Amino acid sequence: MSTPQGLGMPFVVSTGPAKPDPNLRKFIRRHVMIGKNLGKTRQTRRKKQKSSELRDVINPEKLLTESSDKSSLIAARHSIILPKVGSELSTIQLADAVEPSIVTTVLQFASIAKQALYPLESCILFDKSDKRQWIEPLAFDSAYLHTMIFMTHDYFNVLLHRIPCGETSPHFFKTLRILRERLLCEGDDSSKVSILTASIVLALAGHALLVKEYSSAKHHLEGLRKIINVRGGITTLKDSVKLLIEIIRCDLGMVFHCGSRPLFSDVVSWQPFPLGPEPHKIESPCNSDKVPKSLNCQLAMIWTTMGGFCSLINFTANSKNRIPKEAFLSTMASVMYGLIDMEFDIRSTNEVIRLGLLAFSSSVFLQWKQMRMSYAHFSALYKDCLMRVGFSDIPAQLQLWLLMVGAISEFGKTDYEWLKPPLRTTMNLCRIGSWTDMRHLLSTFMWIGIVHDELGKSIFDSTSVLTIA
Structure with missing residues (x-):
């Protein structure tokens, strides 16, 4: 199994006595501000919308709001919020007991994920709901919460050339324990092969690739393949295009790293060629x-x-x-x-x-x-x-x-x-x-x-x- 490599990990938090990592702050600021200064009027409007969405996304009460009438939803989206992410996190109920400040880095990564991971991001039409779907499970799935914590912190470690010292290891091992219990649980077959479970296993494979533990990555990808087979095959993911893209990227990454045979090449049999301009x-x-x-x-x-x-x-x-x-x-x-x-x-x-x-x-x-x-x-x-x-x-x-x-x-x-x-x-x-x-x-x-x-x-x-x- 891949394990996070350790290091004293300085987090960017809004509160607390420790000084934040200046390199991480610069990186976050630079990418969050991409395109934000093109017009001052639009800048103000976007900032307010982002803060509102953030509170909605990670507050479990928002799920109840969506099931009520439209007026309640509108009222919730325009509620007064605190300006700092750190302050907001202190009032948010997450899926498990973790320090709110450690989730700050997860949310910061969410704000730059597509720009950081896709060279063609500015040319691809991603759904606005992609980010919400990426963040919402932090409130109700503990395995997902711990996965995102060790994944995003280790991403910044590699990006900023920081030597890890194992501060996210507990989150890694807790993910494995929860996931194992879920897969072995009797009578809950739907959660074993859910999109969320597949996403967690994929994240484990991607993390193993990131830290160059290729045997673990292979093991996790094979497990993901079994989950998808039980679901009914690769075509059952056709409505989850973003997840499918990440599965294919991870599968191809293994081929490039190790020369192994791909596990998801059957996606070609039902994917049409793209149509472009005349x-x-x-x-x-x-x-x-x-x-x-x-x-x-x-x-x-x-x-x-x-x-x-x-x-x-x-x-x-x-x-x-x-x-x-x-x-x-x-x-x-x-x-x-x-x-x-x-x-x-x-x-x-x-x-x-x-x-x-x-x-x-x-x-x-x-x-x-x-x-x-x-x-x-x-x-x-x-x-x-x-x-x-x-x-x-x-x-x-x-x-x-x-x-x-x-x-x-x-x-x-x-x-x-x-x-x-x-x-x-x-x-x-x-x-x-x-x-x-x-x-x-x-x-x-x-x-x-x-x-x-x-x-x-x-x-x-x-x-x-x-x-x-």
Whole structure:
């Protein structure tokens, strides 16, 4: 079982003598304020609404209010509240006896979760109810409450490079105890396979991945698979798209970390391909003239699908629109599971393009916005393929895309020693003299500006300096 790693964990609280962690405060403030200063009038209105929703969400009385008439609901939503989260928490009844201040970090994480975990968050239309569904169970499900406590605190530990000292371990072990009792309880079959129980098991798997305890992650994912099978299969989650997205991301994360076989690839059998704007409204998905004609037919179809998705996202970002989260799920599942299911010779052009597409897709669908995940198994696999493939059969422009995709998605600074020499050579072959040149070339294949521009330019700048020297 995965166990939280320990450390004196400073929490951001509104009360108490201890000084809060300044790095955590800056992180929370920066992401909570994203987009808030675009208009002062709207800022005031949103703040009041957030506070009202917060009190509604974590107050069990709100559940009773919803069952009464509309006038009662309106009165509750416009009730006078205290301005500080810490003060509010002191009056809230949670599902178990915990210090209210420790839940503050959970609520703070809730306010930035989508921005922190999804690079494409600004382009995806998540339901407003998603956050409420994420927070409401804190009031009535003790296993969920303790799960969220150790999950969110350990997330900030990893993000802020803090060494844990075990302060959340009691919450972790209490989660396991409550969950075990629930699963072994006679006569309560509905709670054993409920959406909430599935969410808790998924959180345990995700936490194990976060702290690099892969055998535990595998164990929890297998348990989740059994729960879903008992429910009647993956199709029973079709109305819980956000949960399904997280299940697929966790499953794919295990594949990238360890090379294990996926457990939820059957989602592809019922997920349709996404529909985007009319073709004339978006740029050409990719430059097919620069892709080898001998490319495997199935691989070529996935290349086209992913290229179309990139064009749709770039169009959406530029037009300030959003795509349905179903389109995100559909493309992620069909593209990534489809690529994982293929097999080619390690020295072949098909294999290096398959792995290049997987690397690129991981940066779009799997990576977290504020914390780049490292995938040891897949990074080694892609590096081995790049070192062994016959690049003489691949156009220089495609070679450059394959190398840059590895640099922005899989390889770290420790890989620069072997990666940058061929990267510099290929840049010279393609006559790349500026970041504008580089970005234009990459965009003719696949590239998403809001995800890849910042790191891509950084890698280009450091490589081009060495090229000039």
